[in-house]
Amino acid sequence: MKWAKKKWEEAIDKGSIKESHEIVDFGLSLQAKHYFEAANVLKANNINNFPYYMMLPLSIECYLKSIRTTTYWRGSRGIGVMHEKGHDLSQLFTTLSEKYPQDASYLSKQY
Numbered sequence: 001m002k003w004a005k006k007k008w009e010e011a012i013d014k015g016s017i018k019e020s021h022e023i024v025d026f027g028l029s030l031q032a033k034h035y036f037e038a039a040n041v042l043k044a045n046n047i048n049n050f051p052y053y054m055m056l057p058l059s060i061e062c063y064l065k066s067i068r069t070t071t072y073w074r075g076s077r078g079i080g081v082m083h084e085k086g087h088d089l090s091q092l093f094t095t096l097s098e099k100y101p102q103d104a105s106y107l108s109k110q111y
Contacts (some may be wrong), residue, residue, distance in 0.1 A: 005082060008072055020072045023072035025081050028066035055091060064092040068100055 011017045039055035042048070065083040072080040084092055097104035 020071050022069050025066045026067040028062050032059045032062035059088055
């Protein structure tokens with residue numbers, strides 16, 4: 001179920017769900033890893049064209065969106081994740097840099 005942030009906030013106010021703030025959402029991070037692994041399989045099979053080049057930015061996008069998320073819970077079950085929106089990788093990184101400069105600095109140094 002896709003909910004807008006306002007709907008999440010209303011449900012929290014009513015007490016029907018709880019939220020937690022995560023440094024990394026492992027579900028999105030795992031999805032990023034899978035896209036990257038798919039790109040590597042394509043490259044290993046000499047498929048260095050469009051499918052290969054689509055998997056790489058999808059991996060980066062999911063990874064950037066996995067950082068500093070809000071997870072919504074109903075009991076012990078995760079029912080949604082709020083992450084940065086959009087598909088522009090540069091904008092996603094810029095937003096991350098502005099909101100969480102230490103995280104961006106760490107990523108820049110590592111990668």
